[in-house]
Amino acid sequence: MFPQLIAGPIVRYSDIEKQLKSRNHNFEMAAQGIRRFVFGLGKKVLIADALGELCETFKLSDDKSVLFYWLYAIAYTLQIYFDFSGYSDMAIGMGKMFGFEFLENFDYPYISGSVTEFWRRWHMSLGSWFRDYVYIPLGGNRVSKIKWFRNIFVVWFLTGFWHGAAWNFIVWGLYFAVLLMLEKLWLKKYLDKSKVLRHVYVMFLVIISFVIFNAADMGEAARYIASMFGFGNVPVFSAEWLYYLRNYAVVIILAIIGATPLPKKLVSKLSEKNEKFANTIEPVVLIGMMLVITAYLVDGSFEAFLYFRF
Numbered sequence: 001m002f003p004q005l006i007a008g009p010i011v012r013y014s015d016i017e018k019q020l021k022s023r024n025h026n027f028e029m030a031a032q033g034i035r036r037f038v039f040g041l042g043k044k045v046l047i048a049d050a051l052g053e054l055c056e057t058f059k060l061s062d063d064k065s066v067l068f069y070w071l072y073a074i075a076y077t078l079q080i081y082f083d084f085s086g087y088s089d090m091a092i093g094m095g096k097m098f099g100f101e102f103l104e105n106f107d108y109p110y111i112s113g114s115v116t117e118f119w120r121r122w123h124m125s126l127g128s129w130f131r132d133y134v135y136i137p138l139g140g141n142r143v144s145k146i147k148w149f150r151n152i153f154v155v156w157f158l159t160g161f162w163h164g165a166a167w168n169f170i171v172w173g174l175y176f177a178v179l180l181m182l183e184k185l186w187l188k189k190y191l192d193k194s195k196v197l198r199h200v201y202v203m204f205l206v207i208i209s210f211v212i213f214n215a216a217d218m219g220e221a222a223r224y225i226a227s228m229f230g231f232g233n234v235p236v237f238s239a240e241w242l243y244y245l246r247n248y249a250v251v252i253i254l255a256i257i258g259a260t261p262l263p264k265k266l267v268s269k270l271s272e273k274n275e276k277f278a279n280t281i282e283p284v285v286l287i288g289m290m291l292v293i294t295a296y297l298v299d300g301s302f303e304a305f306l307y308f309r310f
Helices: 013-021 027-060 066-097 115-121 124-135 145-163 167-191 195-214 218-228 239-258 262-273 275-299
Strands: none
Touching: 027 066, 027 239, 027 275, 066 195, 066 218, 066 239, 115 124, 115 167, 115 195, 124 145, 145 167, 167 195, 167 218, 195 218, 239 262, 262 275
16 A cells, blocks of 8 residues: 555555545645645654754763753654654655545644553554454453453553564563553542643653663663663763753754644634635745755755654
């Protein structure tokens, strides 16, 4: 299926069976597809790749500090979201150009109030695939509590293994299995008491999870996490951390804002109130963005999609 290639969203035959036989081709869908494709490419080239440079710089640095470890962890958490959601946007946009309607793959996962909600919003096509082909056939939650937790364990073991045959991926999957079990047992009722607390809780655990995910092995993951909490025999501050924080502050702030529904809501309101914005300004912005992206691509300052590894 050319438009979605190999990294997602996972498109099932049943989702597009009717579209393969009969689908609409029109200028409106093509325009929507081009718009979605350009924004997805912008996410990848302008934000994800810039954050990727910061992550690579950190790994090569000899002047690491506790705050530099945290800067790296936050940068990679944002990078993988913009890289993969950007790819999904491009696939969905390309599908629209050919008359296909693909399901969404991301729904602003970083605004989640629980780990359970996070996985309803992150890589939704993979989550639904495991639900329908592994979790439900095992009995889902309509079994005894012990078997229910067994089902969660199996699904998340396989989710980790799906990403790669390495211990850090297995541990990453089981890490979420444990968190989901804890939420279902007793944690969620406490999280519901404070929106701020539950959001901090989710982002803290997700950031830690992606440190494990991106590590070369579990030894590196353990060193990185230990250093983030001051146990790696590294200073709290460093001149290099401050230098790269200043250099990448704008990209990180834009990425944080872009990971929320705020830009989409703002554009929608402007389009509703001002027809000129939708008909004139938006196309100009898209053309300008495409020119900047092309300059980056011609310059060769871009990286392969992260999820091509899996």
